[in-house]
Amino acid sequence: MAPSSLLALVSLATLLAPLGAQELAPSAVELRPHPQVPLAFDKTELSGKAGSRITLTLNNIDGPLQQPHNFVLIKPGKIDAVGTLATAMITDPKAIEKNYIPEQSTDIIAHTPLVQPGESVTIEFTLPAEPGDYPFMSTFPGHWLQMRGTFHVSP
Numbered sequence: 392m393a394p395s396s397l398l399a400l401v402s403l404a405t406l407l408a409p410l411g412a413q414e415l416a417p418s419a420v421e422l423r424p425h426p427q428v429p430l431a432f433d434k435t436e437l438s439g440k441a442g443s444r445i446t447l448t449l450n451n452i453d454g455p456l457q458q459p460h461n462f463v464l465i466k467p468g469k470i471d472a473v474g475t476l477a478t479a480m481i482t483d484p485k486a487i488e489k490n491y492i493p494e495q496s497t498d499i500i501a502h503t504p505l506v507q508p509g510e511s512v513t514i515e516f517t518l519p520a521e522p523g524d525y526p527f528m529s530t531f532p533g534h535w536l537q538m539r540g541t542f543h544v545s546p
């Protein structure tokens with residue numbers, strides 16, 4: 392690359408950085424199993440701005456039970472509906488392959504796959520445009536009634 396075009400790129404980057412940094416950089420969130428409480432996340436409250444990008448890492452270490460977990464973000468008021476569909480997947484021979492995500496549901500905003508003990512998965516997604524309290528949970532069998540929290544989406 393010619394030195395002049397490199398210089399042009401650097402100037403452009405300098406110009407764009409102050410404008411774009413806040414809008415474009417996804418907020419990073421890390422969730423782990425709670426180190427002492429079985430079937431709980433280490434955080435029950437998450438927050439972010441409506442419409443912003445989120446990078447969420449589910450790091451399945453330090454849990455008292457060595458079990459798979461996932462993260463499923465749900466529309467307000469729909470946690471029971473989605474949890475019930477996930478529970479019904481117990482009879483589905485492909486449930487593990489499907490990550491215990493009831494794909495027919497229209498109430499799921501974002502989800503990770505199942506994360507095995509000792510493994511970590513990162514997903515990127517956009518928070519809903521509508522501010523509100525969005526429930527999240529792990530839908531591995533027997534988890535969702537306890538392993539849950541709330542993602543507070545602010546205007």
Ligand SMILES: [Cu+2]
Nearest residue numbers: 460529534538
């Ligand atoms: Cu779980």
